[in-house]
Amino acid sequence: MENIKISVRNLVEFVLRSGDLSSGQYSPKRALEGIKAHQHLQNIKGRYIDKEVSVKLRYPYKDMVFELSGRIDGLALEDEVYVIDEIKSTLKNAADCEENEVHMAQGKFYGYMYCLKKDLKEIKIRLTYFGIKDESLNSYERLYKVEELEDYVRGVIHRYTLFLDIIRKLRKNRDESINSMDFPFDTYRAGQKKMMEDSYRAIRHKKRLFVKAPTGIGKTISTLFPAIKSMIYEENEKIFYLTSKTINREAAKDTISLMVSRGLKIRAIILTAKEKICPFGKCDMEGCEYAKGYFDRINNAITDILENSCMIDREAVIKYSESHKVCPFEFSLDTSLFCDIVICDYNYAFDPSVFLKRFFMDESGNYVFLMDEAHNFIDRARSMYSETLQKQSFLKLRKSIKKEIEGKSFIAKELDDIIKSTSKVNSQFLRLRSKDLEDKVFKDYPKGLFKASKDFIEAVEIYLASEEYAKQEAYYDELMEVYFQAYSFLRIGEYYGDGYVTILYENDKDTAVKLYCVDPSQIIKENLKRCIALVAFSATLIPASYYIEMMGGFEDAVYLMLDSPRIICLDPVFMV
Template identity: 30%
Template structure:
């Protein structure tokens, strides 16, 4: 092969490509978190005497292939290079192919070190650090430079054909992106403003926060300019992150539109799906002794990988269905096939958690491979609550009781210790709800000991562990990991039933770690990306999102003008109604009267939004009783996907009726019902979160941090839901419709300021007064 590959690869990626073999085997799990891994590396390094060096950057080339990475540690006085691997449990339980991979990585680093420092030989040490016992197991081998060079070149030879293919793909991709044209005749006016802003942010390597109205084509309006910026900025990957499945489908559709408009564009687009949605054998464990798709997985993976990229080259999107078909032909797991293909794809479409979670895969790969990435965050107003959820955890005393009842005898003592410590806290607590400055030490120590004991048992008897016990175990692990990160941006609280303090032995209770301000967790994710665009119809007020998400000081903000005009949407305020909890019963009759009057004036399809299922059911029942001839249908609790589809299917251009839904739920955002499919909405609430002890604690924390406790806790999140729901009505310049804002508080100045500027709200208020 000629030396013309010109392709860079990380040591880890190279070895995972060339040295993984045999079964997929997750029995030696769970691995330590990224935070625990960093701490473990630090502990090992602290035990080494000077002149020990850490994070040693190394690079080398072979036939145009550039291999780069960072070795964990090097002692120049003894010429010993170390690869540090943190773990839990019995090291003897580690599958042989895991250790084979670790040695491969260390040998590659060994050659790069010998080459750089002209060493004739070097000592290589695999250091396995048990994060529970804080002990090291060190495996030493001495290798001469010639042997290591031969090993390095062997790995490179195995990778070169693939590297040449990838280099050609990248060159062709960037060439075609350079001449790519917008797939429609022209941009919509507001869509052009959005697209230009995304491109400028990508060109300058900045964060962009774009408030853009619904219905202007934000998906294609952000994906197209980010892709156009890729060649000039040398962007490796584009991550399109969504809060809901509907957003993921829109992104895949936009990518397909781009590829159809440019048949020569070799764009690999992959859909990332949760494991439980992709698994073919949900009742089996992920190892070769249990699952046939795990047996020999790495031996069959190269053929499956090649078929997938060839399918993409032929124009296929690597979505769930396509990957399932490829995996079936080669007898491999479709979920882990997708995990491998993330390294070789251009556009990755998935949930927020793939980049923002505690152990986010895409974030980890970006750091490990030194990728230059462009990140697009769809419906970014959801990011605050979603990241809060990722960095929150809860356990109940009932969870511990269940775990204890299912645990083998060797674990029961550990769970008994947790129960004792927990009950002590309950007994000493005054009242049903209390906030603690930190996680109660006795409970945390007992949970950590139970976690360690179960990890050791899992390494030996994974197949014998009850699924319910395993679920509690993972909840405990997550709780303990977040306890290590606990600071002033989170709350620790314990809730028990009223009057339970005197009988803690019988009472259930829940211990929670609640993230309040997620900024500290979002910041490093934004810093790792070359450019990030957050876009939504509701990113107002600016200070709220700046504070909550920790956006950089130089973030570019753009409020994209609406293409819609006030005469398209009649916004009417029902000031004579209060939807406050205390006034719910009195509000039923006037709401029913208002809805029936609107329907009589303009029959068609409407959505009616309420703050809870209980309120929804009260109004829906009252409406159906007084107007039995008007079709109504309601969102129900825990609707599955087919039920949600059936709900939306009622909205047709020829139908009429009223769909009742919950504000902030599945039908309040992310759905598209253009034209006659939806001509109006009734919003009978400000969407304010419930006032309860937890939210009041959050309000107090917000007051101390930002001096805007009520607004940050209640007002802004509530009005965000209102604007999103109202945005279902006008989806194109030809749409016409009406929105009724039902609550006297919608007339307040501070509320009006949070509504879209193109709404003619003042005129609507005049009409309401005159009509009254």
Template identity: 25%
Template structure:
């Protein structure tokens, strides 16, 4: 029923001005308050269903008052009722009228009253809007909605049939699969097939080396699995970086020109809002942006034009359709998700707390499969998604801009904050076992005050109060879910200890509790990367189910292709940095003289990079150097990589874990070697030490150091070294510059196919 009304009943402007939305708990409490007031004979949560030709519509009406002959649709709001936008109210009326028809049909009623009951989340005060309809009028309304939806539904069913037939016949686009690629494809296919046998939430962790074609090796089997059994509705290909979009789209294009008829596959490339906004200085509502004005009135024609377009829905194609119909490209792409077969998007579209793809999967009951590209990045990305810092400087800016009750609430929050600062004493950083209740209460009051004031008089985008309010909302939501998976910490702001300000943070350590429901909502999830070991580390921290399958694909490369040497007489520890400069410079120069060509030298920080570059320039000026610079933009990164030409000579200096440590493809003689002068271990600091202790408590003693320092560091090392050998024909060298690379626990994390030597 919801899908029907959302498709047919929304009219008017797109209006994304902040309206204080009630939480799910407030919504349930509002429903319960109304239902309990109605007395004996009132029916709550009435299941209803009906048919129109080949459409089956079902749902639950919030309430039926037989005494008044009144069907009620209950909606909870915050602030004032005027804050409920017109397109939302039109949707609410449509839902209520459809339920009215279904009830008249089920109970053979001649007519009834249809009521929208708006409940204030704070006071539970009701505003009841009533319409009276005959059964015939409601039946006509229902028929009109269904007729508008029916043609689309039939076209969608026909598309699905054609799509599934084409995918069943789909063949691999290359003459043969590469070594290891078939193994990966079979495991991915079995994961999806197992889910379709009735076991939702099946997961696969797949570690597969560079060069086997992971993108094609996961997309092909999942597409083949879509029409099998009950069938998959959607496939989400999720990436950590923009480069992943291009790889996925190229692989899908390859499949479309496979030696079989092209599948009528609707591929949608979701781009970030800031990259697609046509009026970045305008707010998203009809009074400010011409592409929001009348959005829902013009959406049907734009949607139809997009569906008639055979090409994939890339950002340029969606933009052309949107502008031709005078609507926003970004929000058109969001609407097209419902009609897409494959969606290529950033991680946050499925894994974030407000993730659109996850919400739609739940609402629409989609059978979706998820491919997570370069999945080693998901841990840090998820930690950031579920971390909420609050700056006292931002509070100060909000207080300065606030007035009336909002200023009073923010002043009260400032007092609680200052009490924490006082308890901090002379300590720069400390953690607490919980979010202090008095602080959380002050946050909740401030959130409520801003929401009520905003409902009365909306604040403009960029207002310090509104900006701080968004931060408070995120903090409040995570505080309500606080547990052993997170830290609450207080950190002094500024270098001077007497600075009377701090940063409060709910810091996620183990995102598993947040991600587990998202894995369960997908029929199948395949997480793949060149570095996903040890599997227990990712399984435990990412919230994967106990039965998650593990696949470690053998590299297609031979040990003779890559010479790996350890330089045991070099230490890159902090205390040894100065002493390491000359040996590093000499070793790089010696290797370059022995085998001239293009090399990358990775170090731990920009400061260290500058010192290594200076030592090289001073001691070996004949070696061409091009260092990465801090804050390098897209053009700078492209220029850096352009220096790596076939047959070229020189040494690029880069920071490990940065832009050039992964996702860079320099085959052949464009890159013949890498020097790695660091273990990549995260900085030892109070925050990381606190995370180490939290993981020890959650997963067991000893796990904290490995999970916080060792595994993330060595993952970056292996990723950087993986830039050297990209094909079966490449040859190269990797020099690991630190004595700690000799340790057994470190060697165990290096690729099995490496044959490691000592200098």
């Protein structure tokens, strides 16, 4: 029996999703709104007997076992009947929200899982919409027999298996090709076989291997070949080939293409930044034909590209996105869920602003990280976990808004609150400038600036949810740019600790505050939990102790130094 591990949310969204791709769908603002909605209802005394209830179920279907998991927002008991409450937030008045099939489906699954857990004959499923702006409520509910819910669950799973059958066929062909795959060259370069053997052992033993290998040894094939072999022998789910340069991504692409030409049947995708793949140059989902009806077409697009392409590069993504009229960037991210290898920038695995939430937000899988040019990563990590906020950005925004409303007899309170909040941010900058700070570098986090930035963000969010909000306003783009700068500043502030310093930059025209991550080692160590094994390699990965310490320490680290023709392995566990 094959085990299929999937969350209830991912399952029902994949099978039942429809409609348009929204510009706010994956934004931090939407996530924050959801948290606020949950907290508001969950904190109402007496509303629930329990909240955030974890539920799991092993569900056999044909020759598979689905390992389903999820979390019940609120559990109530009314007239001796249990109630599953699925909470969803909205910017509209809740009364304007119609029952959504995907939202209700989550509740039905959780209801069925809870019935089995408690041996219940019936349960009530409630879908509650909460209006963020006016705290309005609107609910849809129905009492279900457990047999009705079982039929529903089975039907959704059946529809998913129709797609899953395609994936299983591709995976069977992949495994057979991996099993028979030979090294694609007649001979090994000096040290190359050693690097492959140690890379495989590191993956097998779930270690972190740091390799210093000379240019020309063939590091890309020496890591990809054993990592691909591990996919059938060690049951690794996915390989992330991480790099900071386009030329290295092309090298990985060429290497995989070579193995494909020799019979390897694998699905690999190169992720391209949105601005480099959008056919219109600037993303505008509200009026984009590729975003409208996206979810009505995306599953067919994914099936098409997986069945007909092995190496899914930028050109392939654009070709199939145009054929199916789907957003190429979101299409590439959705397709990556079903690929065996993901080739991408370091950012997609580590940067808090763009990391792949599809893979790393909740429980990570059996992922292998191959990190090319690893000597570049520490400086990149410092940049990822640092952020700067500028005084002039807020002053310019305030000036732009005042210019737009000049002469108007009425100013919306929400807009006036934004103006006031920019003044508070400005005051905090002035307060920092007035302090006698030696070298303008200090260890303490600027709490006042943090609080003022948070107030600004909340003011903008209330304005965006108000009826007075209009995207056509002349200052809209500037408002959103400053909003996301402030949001990023606060997000990085959550990491602030011993590894940080605050730097104050000032001149006659501007003042800037930078949260600078001097030592990202603890953050990197935590984020490396997203993989079960790491192979980091470079021609200049010295001194070894520095890179090992900065990337989580020595606990499970191994160092291999290869110099043609001499080979040194510093850990006897990996000696041949």
